[in-house]
Amino acid sequence: MKKVLVGGLCASLIVGLAACNNKEAEVKAPETSKTETAAAVEMALTSGIDFANFDKSIRPQDDFYGYVNGTWLKNTEIPSDRTSTGAFYDLREKSRDDVKAIIEEVAATPNLIAGSDEQKVADLYRSFMDTDTLNQLGTAPIQAELDKIAALKTKADLVSYFAHSQIIGSGTPFAFYIDVDAKDSSRYATHIWQYGLSLPEKDYYFNEGERFVNIRKAFVEHIEKMFTIAGFKDPKASAEQVLALETAIASRHWDVVETRDSTKTYNLYQVKDLAKLAPDIDWTGYLTTLGVQDQKDIIINQPSFIEGFNEVLKANELSTWQTYMKWQLLTHFAGEMTGKLDHENFEFFSKTLNGQAEQQPRWKRGVSTVNNLLGEVVGKVYVKRHFAPAAKERMQVLVENLRGAYGTSIDNLEWMSAGTKVAAKDKLAKFDPKIGYPDRWEDYSKLTIKADDLIGNNIRANELGHEKELEKLAGPIRKWEWHMTPQTVNAYYNPTMNEIVFPAAILQPPFFNMQADDAVNYGGIGAVIGHEMGHGFDDQGAKFDGEGNMRDWWTEQDLSEFAIRGKALVAQYNGYAVFDDLNVNGELTLGENIGDLSGVTIAYKAYKKSLNGKEAPVIDGLTGDERFFIGFTQIWRAKIKEESMRNRVATDPHSPAKFRSLGALSNMPQFYTTFDVKEGDAMYIAPENRVKIW
Incomplete structure (x- = not known):
């Protein structure tokens, strides 16, 4: 659906990067003056760099990512219960450990008050961890829904059930959601987005390459096994039916490049005209079930999909659709039922599709369940324990320095012409930064949680979530709302709110280090701040003004110049080979690549401005500029299983971590100067071909 990315300092290993004017494999360390050493001691700050990760056999001019992270890449194994490891992923593990401690402390508290937040956290976690009860229950928790599917008599009943299925948290061929109207940010609007596929993207249903053929074969075998475990009739024939129907749905899907185009996906329809778009969909029943029957208009993000789906709906018998909806129900709740269903679900979606060797310990998935359903309850405690007020204050300074540099x-x-610059700066001035945690916390008072009813807990949480979404339609815009919990290691930009959001959990080393000097923090979290600001001015974000409205605030000439630079960046990233047979998709990743390039460029300018004309101290043998670029590159250290990486390249708008570093730095003149990158070096791009956007 639309909504919709830490090693300690080893001071004994001193690797200098100032003398980079040679072609030697090992870069020599510079001499450090007594004055510089004294300044570093006086500051009492570390460089914030983990030197043990470096690989000095790699020339920084050829592969700066490998130079900074090479030893870590060689020596690090991906844990068997994960598909990836690295800076982002390790922080997520730390956050999960921190939340686990909160949950277990709450769960150990005697005599919790019924209906309290503490009782809900404790009993939700217990309901997930109580595998004996889940095994005894079997498929009983979803039997009422299976009965509803079996009782469907007409296609109109079926379409109404699509809406109901989404409300309870199960699958549906197209998804309803409520969000700010992109062309009128003063109101919320209803939307419909294409949905309904089990495999990652439409190409998985049609690509005749061996890998995709094998995935489809394994998918059918998986469905058959799931239906057999659940005791459903005709598992083999049903599995073939599901694949055939999902293939028909996929044939009508827009691809991943089309779906990120905010202009193409904004299609405002009057509800009364929906019957012209798709006459065989009972829109009245569908919208009534959702509780939005009084809405006058709705945004259809992919109109041709809805038109095509209308034909798929007509062409398939009701019984086929009932099989498909049973599959949706089973696969969406498999991880919350018996051990056999849970294991088989893991075997296909985690092991076969993504290469994960072992399933995560149950407690990890239990913590994820609590985060998903009661995230801001534990978030309040998390912030008190793990996010100091001083960190927020320092982040606020960084944000404003980045804003000024931008x-x-x-x-x-x-x-860019003067008029467009005025509009761009107006938007910049209106960026709303949110740091650490919400000013107003989510209310869970209406949610009932039971220690012996895991699926019921999920369904009730989804139903309550739907009710809260419906309340938005009465206004006003909820500017206080967050779309990530404080314990989430991530950040985001929201164009219709024109806000940049940085949860507490990402504000830790190597991204943000309160013990390190400014250089590495500007290279790390500064580049992240700049990245999110950059989304406000990427190929899609630049379509929105400072009020969050999608409108054309560019001159025709400026827009043409902007597009030329975007095309150059697309070409650059298209040239990066992830595997011998797979390159980065420059069109899919354009927005994130603009964010990365803008982020590190503006962060560098902000860092230099923060020095107020003074020379940065040399710390651990490194100049300020060297520490900045290393700080940027070390946040991208990552290893990902090949299967998972292939899925990400097909679906993820972010480039692989290596190219997020190399691609951005290869366009920065300051990087060339700092590390003496010259023609003939692998990272060299001729000056006239380097991309500068912001």
Whole structure:
């Protein structure tokens, strides 16, 4: 659906990067003056760099990512219960450990008050961990829904059930959601988005390559096994039916590049005209079941999908659709039922599709369940324990310094006209930064949680979530709302709110280090801040103004210049080979690549501005500029299973971590100067071909 990315310092290993004017494999360390050493001691700050990760056999001019992270890449094994490891992923594990401690402490508290947040956290976790009860229950928790599916008499009943299925948290061929109207940010609007596939993307249903053929074969075998375990009739024939129907649905899907185009996906329809778009869909029953029957208009994100789906709906018998909906129900709740269903679900979606060797310990998945359903309850405690007020204050300074540097950069753009610059700076001034945690916390008072009813807990949480979404339609816009919990290791930009959001959990080393000097923090969290700001000015974010409205605030010439630069970046990333037979999709990743390039460029300018004309101290043998670029590159250290990486390249708008570093730095003149990158070096791009956007 639309909604919709830490090693300690080893001070004994001193690797200098100042003398980079040679072609030697090992870069020599510079001499450090007594004055510089004294300054570093006086500051009492570390460099914030983990030198043990470096691989000095790699020239930084050829592969800076490998130079900074190479030894870590060689020596690090991906844990068997994960598909990836690295800076982001390890912090997520730490956050999960921290939340586990909170949950277990709450669960150990005697005599919890019924209906309290503490009781809900404790009993939700217990309901997930009580595998004996889940095994005894079998498929009984979903029997009422299976009966409803079996009782469907008409296609109109079926369409109404699509809506009901989504409300309870199961699957549906197209998804309903409520979000700010992209062309009128003062109101919420209803939307419909294409959905309904079990495999990652439409190409998985049609690609005749061996890997995809094997995945489809394994998918059918998986469905058959799931239906057999659940005791459903005709498991083999049913599995073939599901694949055939999902293939028909996939044939009508827009691809991943089309779906990220905010102009193409904004299609406002009057509800009364939906019958013209798709006459065989009972829109009245569908919208009534959702509780939005009084809405006058709705945004259809992919109209041709809905038109095509209408034909798929007509062409397939009701019994086929009932089999498909049984599958949706079973696969969406498999991880919350018997051990056999849970294991088989893991075997296909985690092991076969993503290469995960072993299933995560149950407690990890239990913590994820609590985070998903009661995230801000534990988030309140998490913030108190793991996010100091001083960290928020320092982040606020960083954000404003980045904002100032962005403004200066806009002023200095040679390709942008004065009028467009005024509009760009107006948008920049209206960025709303949210740091750490919400000012107003989510209310869970209406949610009933029972220690012996895991699926019921999920369904009730989904139903309550739907009710809360419906309440938005009465307004006003909930500017206080967050779309990530404080314990989430991530960040985001929301164009219709024009907000940049940084949860507490990402504000830790190597991204944000309160013990390190400014250089590594500007290279780390500064680049993250700049990245999210950059989304406000990427190929899609730049379509929105400072109020969050999608409108054209560019001159025709400026927009043409902007597009030329975007095309150059697409070409650059298209040239990066992830595997011998697979390259980065430059079109799919364009927005994130603009964010990365803008982020590190503006963060560098902000860092230099923060020095107020003074020279940065040399710390651990490194100049400030060297620490900045290393700080940026070490946040991207990552290893990912090949199967998972292939899925990500097909579906993820982010480039693989290596190219997020190399791609951005290869366009920065300051990086060339700092590390003496010259023609003939692998990272060299001729000056006239380097991309500068913001």
